[in-house]
Amino acid sequence: MAKSKKTTTEDADAGKKPRSSGVTLRDVARFAGVSSATVSRVMNNPEVVSDELRSRIMVAIEHLGWVPHAAARALATQRTGTIGAVFPTLANEHFATAIQTLQEAFEQVGYTLLLGCSQYDPEREHRQVRTMLERGVDAVVLVGEAHHPDLYTLLAQRQVPFVNTFAYREGAQSLCVGIDNHQAFFDFTTYLIGLGHRRFAMLSQTADSNDRARARREGVRDALAEHGLGISAAHMVEGFWGARVGRQLFSQVMDTPQPPTVVICGNGSFAMGAMLEAMQKGYDIPNQFSLVGFDDFELMAELPIPITTVRVPSAQIGAEAARMILAELARKGSARSVKCEAEIIVRASSGPPPKARRVRA
Structure with missing residues (x-):
């Protein structure tokens, strides 16, 4: 068988x-x-x-x-092929755009992006960067210049390239890419003064751990001072972040004996929250007062009263940051800081103050 x-x-x-x-x-x-x-x-x-x-x-x-x-x-290779990035929040449309641009740029050349979120807490940012360095990241992307006092020392000791994004300052010792926040709000305020406004309010993001917010606030003050104007303590208010906070701060500055003729919002969330509160309370914008903002989130142009704002080129910032990091990895000291241009986008939420309107009529 x-x-x-x-x-x-x-x-x-x-x-x-x-x-x-x-x-x-x-x-x-x-x-x-x-x-x-x-x-x-x-x-x-x-x-x-x-x-x-x-x-x-x-x-x-x-x-x-x-x-x-x-x-x-x-x-x-003495390289892990990973780049670390720590952003203050993922709820910001412009940060999300920059992160997406970074990821795509690094992915094209074989790098992986490792992401952290600090919630505007310098201690947390420092811990996250330290953890990323322990995991061997080849470089780090940060936001702003103000960090934990030990962070710059840590990066220097490890000889890890890094770039500060969303902020540009002439003469900065570290690589940076972004707009000049002070100049952007100086120019924005000067534009509003040119429309005839003299009584200003500002809803500022808490500046203790946010150098971009501090620069915007000082840009407003310096522009007013140059024209012999000032801003009262009751009209310069600050809060952490978010549309709800924007609504609260807006109500606070409007509930004063002499309300402002223009409200400047230091970020897009504040601007949208302030606009929603103003609409709910029946204000006639811009005939009673102007309301302007920052960031130019997509929704700001789609509200019933589109918001005048300063536009930030977030995709360009992300692309330039990636290019700078890759240049530094290829040859240390080859990258240079990049200034991006802010743009004033005029929409229906702004115009001359009420008196100036009556004179022109």
Whole structure:
């Protein structure tokens, strides 16, 4: 009687993709018919390998299901292929846009973005950056110049490149990219003075840990001072963040013996909250007073009374930050700070004060 043929595991698996758990770089090199060094070059410096050779190796990697070992790769290249970024909040439309731009730019060259959210807390930001450095990030993206007093020292000790975003200051010692917040609000206030406004209020974000908010506030004060004007303590109010806070601060400045003829909001959330409160209370904007803001969130243009604002080029900031980081990783000291331009977007929420309107009539 004929013996039945025994089916081996090797026969059963014939023609199937190998399992990736035991696949090594040498296996990939053997399958592609190249040296292990060539596979390493494709993974670490793909631009130095021909398109044909790179394609052949990528086919081998796909067929074998090989995943490079991050720790081994970092040991060989002294790079982990990760960039850390800590932003104050993810609820800000412009921060989200910058983060998306950063991720796309880094992804194109093989880097992974590791993200942290500090909630405007310097201690928390410091802890998050330290944790990222412990995990071996190659560089760090931050927001603003004001950080925990030990953060700059930590980054210098580790010799890790970093860039401060959403803030630009002439003569800053660290790399930065963004608008000049002081200049933007100085120019914005000067524009409003030119419309005839003399009684100003400002809803400012808490400036203790936010140097951008502090610069905007000082920009308003300096522009007023240049024209012999000032702003009363009752009309300069501040709060943490959010549309609800904006509503509360707006009510506070309007409930004064001499209400302002223009309310400047230091961020987009305050502007939208203030506008919603003003509409609910039946104010006639801009005939009774003007209401202006910052950030230019998408919703600001879609409200029943679109809001005049300062526009921030967040996508450009993200793209420039990524370019600067990559330049520093390629050659330390090669990147330069970048000033982005703020733009005043005039909409229906602003105009001359009531007296100026009557005179013109």
